[in-house]
Amino acid sequence: MLTLFLLTIFAIITGVIFAFKKLVRVHFLLMLSILFMGSVVVIKVYEQRFNLSFVPNALQVSSISYNEGEAWGFGPGGNEVGIRVYPLSEEIANQITEGGIEYFNSLPANRNKGVRREREVYGSWNETPIKEEKYWRQREGGSLGIYNYLCRYGFCIDVDEEIVKQSNAIINSPGNYYAYGRVGLIVVSPSEKLVIYMFSG
Template identity: 45%
Template sequence: MNYLILALTLIIPLLIIAGIVYLYKKLSRRTFILLALTLAGGPYLAYKLYERQFMLEAVPDALGVTSIVYQNEESWGFGPGGNESGIRLYPLPDATAQLIKKRGMDFFKDMPANQDQQSRDWRGSYENWAATPIASPESWAVNNESGRMDIDDYICTYGYCLTIKPSVAVEANAIINSPGSYYAYGRIGLIVVSPEKKLVLYLYNG
């Protein structure tokens, strides 16, 4: 068995090299380069698609969100001892924004559960929706300087902070401190839905 493994270890790379040489001779230079780029970029593209879907799953499907307009996330370490924090902004479709303006809190009370929730684990599941301004919980106090809730204080709760784009921070802080939006805490993170700004904010720390 050891000889077989050794033989395969030597033969497989040679076969791959032979295949590359064969294609290089048979295909035009341009076609060969395009093929090589496609094969090399395939795994990266697949990962980016998975990453995008993972991020979208933090938002309940009933909101109709399909894209991300801003994100800033960092990880420190991996596994149970690791820490991470982040912020994402998703555009809220106009139809959903108008429906929320019309129905208010009833929209969130009647919001159907995600059909694929089991495969998503905790992502996209929220309870106890409330209207903004956000009330100060024990772990997130009012900022001493501004006298208002500040997203930086939430993200930095455990000492793992981000440098958020100033315009994003200003808009996010205005949303969480003003009436007209709705928020809820999930197992991980906080989601805020602003029908006026047509935005969904997702913040997390840990």
């Protein structure tokens, strides 16, 4: 895969050098503009697929309404913190309301892994309110807040106040469902028609 990527980059650079020598300046600049715009589109499509890949396909999520995150370093020793909010369709929300926790216990595995590979495999699903666990920073009384999860390792981000308020209500109210993955936490609220994915690690 890396070899293919490097060969592609080499081919593009070679093509640009050849075009620079052979094409009229206007045509060369037009070609560069097309290459640049094409690259931007490809990156945006990849980014959208990547962000959707943290939600099980069975929830049929197709867009993101809020996305905030930050990374400090990469690889071992690096840290990433973030939250994504996805709209949930009324049809799926109704199925969850009718099925309750059994809906999640019988979620099918992702069928089409080539198009949208699931990046998280979630453990057992539970009903909210979320009980304080090892994944949450200790709090001084009161209910859990999303910052107790996001900032547990000392790295933190600023989240929109309305998202904080809504997310805190969801994790502390009955009728919603959550599960931990290898990296993050997913919370599904059929009443608010939202899926929240948080990660800190």
